[in-house]
Structure formats: structure tokens, C-alpha cells
Amino acid sequence: MSSDCRITRRAVLVGAAQAAVAAGMSRAEGPVRRQPGLTRAQHVVWDAHGHLSAPGDTPAEKLANLLKFADRMGIERVIVFMGYPWSQDPSPDEFRRQNDQVLEAVEHSRGRALGFVYLNPQHTQASLDELDRCVAKGPMVGVKLWVAVHCHEACLDPIVRRAAELKAPVLQHTWSKITGNLPGESTAAELAALAARHPAATLIAAHSGGDWEPGIRAIRSTANVVAEICGGDPAAGMVEMAVRELGAERVIYGSDFSGRSFASQLAKVYGADVPEEAKALILSGNIRRILAPILAAKGIA
């Protein structure tokens, strides 16, 4: 990690908008100001959920533009998955193309970004082959599954089994909408059912089920599922409930950039009424612990 990154992170967390506002923050001054209302702790922040939707002609340019904002918010490292344009039910050719975009972005990120491989379990063998290409033999460190198929279906089993062998976590989109889910959109309860069949795997419930109060309850008794808090409004109380019901070691920060702001999602942690030790785990400690074996195997610091 570059020293510049660490300086920026410290600057952001030691000071920021409120006092800067009082002083009339300017571009020349930058965001280095004490911020009484926000956390003063200097947490390391890894963003566990992001996409390449940003200005730029290439994946590398898009990620570079996003990292400028990450720098302003003190984010040390980001995890990216899925290329562009998005596809809800990608063919093998399509998810390979999107994974190539992510590989390119990660390669040029100078260690700032990690990649998860995007798969479609309906194409089981092709997904297993892509998992081997991008994770077993490539630099990616996790699996991203979106809305192609409900995640409790049997077609996921060989993928999750292989991911567990590779020590790669599986991040599954979960959302329960009163307005109606997409045809293949998974719920947190479905993820818990999948996880129960694979106790050696680490499953990440992206968005904590969207409707997070029942979502957190749905995964509560399944210890190998962690809640990832991104993607919803910055509703107060979400992180407090997750920590209360799951324990801080089962909660991780992500933003779902660039559709969401870093700010609104970081606020869920910074503004939560939980101990600083819990915030440290959520902001990076937990995802670093989860990824430690596969990062070590790949020689990634």
C-alpha cells in the first residue's frame, strides 16, 4: 500500500466536513480538519463491494477515477466485480468478458483493488472453469453471484464447494423487496440454506438481505454467513442490529460504489452506536481476516 494512501486515510478520519465547513473548506486546504461529530479513530477501511461504473475509456481508467474519491474518504483498498454493461443472466462468454475487464482494472490498480470473479451458476461447468481461470490460476480472491438464479438451488453446490477449497469467499446478492424481486433474485434466507450445506465455505450476504431487519434474522443462526451492509439507504440502526444479533466479527463494510456514495455507506459505520473495536472489524478487520488465507496463498500483501 502506498504511503500516500495512508496519509489520505488518516487525514479523512482525523478531520473532515464539519469543521471544514465551519472554516469554509476550500480545495486548497483539502479535507484535513478535525471533525468533532465523526469518529476520530484511524480505522483502516476496505470497501468490500464495488463496480466499475464510472467515467473512463478503459476498466483501468474507470477504477482510477473511482479511487480518487476513495482517497478522499480514506479507503485503502476496494473489492470490485462485474464489468459493464451489467447482465443479470450472463452467458459464459459474457461473464468471461466482464471478468477480463475486472482483471484489467485490478492489474493497473497498484494493489488498491482486489477482484471477485462473476459467475452464473446456471452454467455450472463454465462457471467452474472460470473460477479456476480467475481465482485458482489468476489473481482474483472471491466469487460474486448476482441474480441469475436463486442461491439455494443445487447448481450452486459445486461452485461453493470449489470456492471453499480455494479459500475464496462467495459474495451473494440478497434482497427481499416488498415491491417484488427479480426472477432469480435471492433472499437472505436462501443464502442461509445454501450456507448450511457448506459449513466450510464463507458466504457473504451482500446488502444484508436488503430489507435488513428480517435479513439479519435470516442469517443469524448460520455462522458461516457474514452480513455486508452496502447498497441500501443510510438508515440508522442497521449496524447496531447487525452487531447485536450477529456479533461484530460477522459484519463487513461495503458501499456498492459507484451507484451508492462511499459517504452514505461509511456513515452507517461511523455513525453507529457500537464500540470502536467493532467499527475496526467492520471497516476492514473482518474482510482482511476472511481473505487472509487466499491472499497469503497468492503472495498478496
Place this chain on the structure above:
Amino acid sequence: MITDVNVNLSRWPFRRLPCDEPARLVERLEACGVTQAWAGSFDGLLHKDLGGVNARLAEDCRKAPAGLLRPFGAVNPTLPDWREDLRRCHEDYHMPGIRLHPNYHGYRLDDPLFAELLAEAERRGLVVALAVRMEDPRMQHPLTRVPDVDTGPLPALLANRPGLRLVLLNALGPLRGAAITSLIGAGQVCFEISTLEGVGGIGSLLDRFPLDRLLFGSHFPYFLLESAILKLQESDLSAEQVKAITRENAASILAK
């Protein structure tokens, strides 16, 4: 010094919030540098006795540190004798404005009652704060599904109300593109940043949005107050832009 134009007192109907007690709310506002907050009441969403709601709101604001909480009482034009609620907000409680929830109160903006309410608010010089949404419609309680307010009729109404000052709450995101443009062009309409999303959202918005129409709003305590504050940091804003958003634009609305 921040003026937050979107703060709520009392209890969210579906969940306890960490800062839904007045003392904790005030403590948090002050800790984050908010020196003035335009406060409505969550009770105004579903309670039918809005006279009681507004009396409690005014009293809670009066008890807060001087000048911190500015009450915006709820008025529902479908209730009997709604003009008396409006009168009390203006004459008895000296509120600078009112808070409207058309979707929770069950009327559309093409309802003639709404036009009457706008006319009366304009005549009295009251700011009208209209909440386009309160929570993500995808995650509402199954027995209380409330769609976003359809703002389609607003531009035509505003064209006839040049003196009306309208602040749309929780609107950036629910409204996009042409809907925003038509409102900006129709009258004295301002938006606030609580539901504005996307990386560098404020900076991106200001590429195509007039600075003097953008206000700091948090939707606190339903949202974390830190969300709106950190958005100021995420975008590369000039000192002039920050001052305009956080206090000068709001002050200008009240000064008119």
C-alpha cells in the same frame, strides 16, 4: 455552522432510532456542527390529531438550545378545518414553514385542496417543505406501503405561485433528469442532499444543477447524520459551494 433543512422529531412508526429522543438528537446535531435544523415530526405521517402533533413539535423545539430547532408543522388538507392547523403554525407557534406528506395523507398534487393549501401558505409567507418519500418503497412494512409523491402536477402549480418557497425533501434520487429540471424552472424550488447518491454525488449534480437551489439536508435521525456530512467531503467542492449548500441558501430562503 450547518443548517440542516430535513430533521425529524418524535418516533419513526416502524422502528426505534438511536437518536429519536430529543436530548440525543440535539446532542448529535451539535456534535456534528449543525447550528440550525428545520424539524418536522414523524407523528405527522400517520396521526390524525395534527393539532396535538404540532403543539408537541413546537414545545420540543422551544426546549432545545436557542435557535437550533425550527419547527415545521404538519398540515393535511384532507382533514377538516386544516386552515386552523395552518393558522396555528403561523400565528401561534411562529413557525417558518410547514411540512407536507401528500403520500401519507392520501392526496395527489392535482387535488384542488393542495392548490388551496399552497395558496394559503404563499399568502402567509410560509416555506413549504414537501417530503417526496420517507423510506425506500422496496422495504416498507407490508401493511403500510406508501409510494413516492408524484410531483408531475407541481410545475404548473408553481407557475401560478411566484412567491411560494418550496423545499423538496428526500427528492434527489426519487426524482431525476427532466423532472428536476422542470421543477427548477417553474418556481422557487430547492432540493436537499439526503437521498442524493452516487460517488461524488454533489459534485456531479452541480455540473448541471444551480448551486443556489441545493441545501444541506440529512433526514436525520431516520438516516445517519454523518451521511450528509460525509457527502460534502466526498466531492471536491469549493469553499463557496460548501457555504452555499450548508447555510447561505437556507438563510436566503428564510430571509425572503
